[in-house]
Amino acid sequence: MIKVLKISKKYGKKIVLNKIDLEFQKGAINALLGHNGSGKTTLLKIILNLVRPTNGDVQINNQSILNKWEYRKDIGYMAQIANFPENLTPIKLFDLITKLRNAQPINRDELIKQLNLSSELEKPLKNLSGGTKQKVNAVLALMFDLPILILDEPTAGLDPVASRTLKKLLLIEKNKGKTIILTSHILSDIEQLSDFIHILNDGNVIFSGSKEKLITNGNLEKAISKLFLNIKNKQND
Ligand SMILES: Nc1ncnc2c1ncn2[C@@H]1O[C@H](COP(=O)(O)OP(=O)(O)O)[C@@H](O)[C@H]1O
Ligand SMILES: [Mg+2]
Incomplete structure (x- = not known):
């Protein structure tokens, strides 16, 4: 389990996260939602120690991760904007990351096949479409069979077939008992995939619980609209 404990983050005077408490469950897909910004x-970057929090702690299996990096070998990460050297080809990138991680890819070739990447492996990343790069990122995150997956907008830019394949793969990973955290703007994806939903607004958590607790009648879009309307009404009281 991943616990976020009173995490705050300020950029200058701007408070982006205000003493956030959250728990992300194992063997589940945890969706993190909220408006842009x-x-x-x-x-997600604080959990990965790529951004240092202003205050608070993050614990994975009851161990603080602040100022540590060893634990990251257990995490597969799909960044919202991945920055790899543009002249590398996907196949060279897979080899490079395999060396850096000093790990054995378990199902790389199967992922390449399922995501229909075989014909793109020898082209430099700079010549690939956004969706194809996203598939490359998906292979990188999934190919080492890691217990934690952190996926920032994983289906963004994917064509419907690839998006469906990736969602199927994520459900398989979940059923292996992995801890999965993802963000998405595509509410139908969240509705299909998530077990737990956590919603951020103005630096605070405005909902954290099971999908069933949030969607009591109707669909996710309705439930979220209602939640934001309630908050607005409270602010106007
Ligand atoms: N390195 C940074 N320096 C200053 N402000 C930042 C930085 N990174 C993010 N922000 C600001 O923090 C807020 C949250 O950004 P982000 O975490 O990217 O939001 P989201 O992923 O929910 O769209 C935004 O207002 C953004 O402009
Ligand atoms: Mg983002």
């Missing part, structure tokens, strides 16, 4: 990517 609500701090989702910042929170």
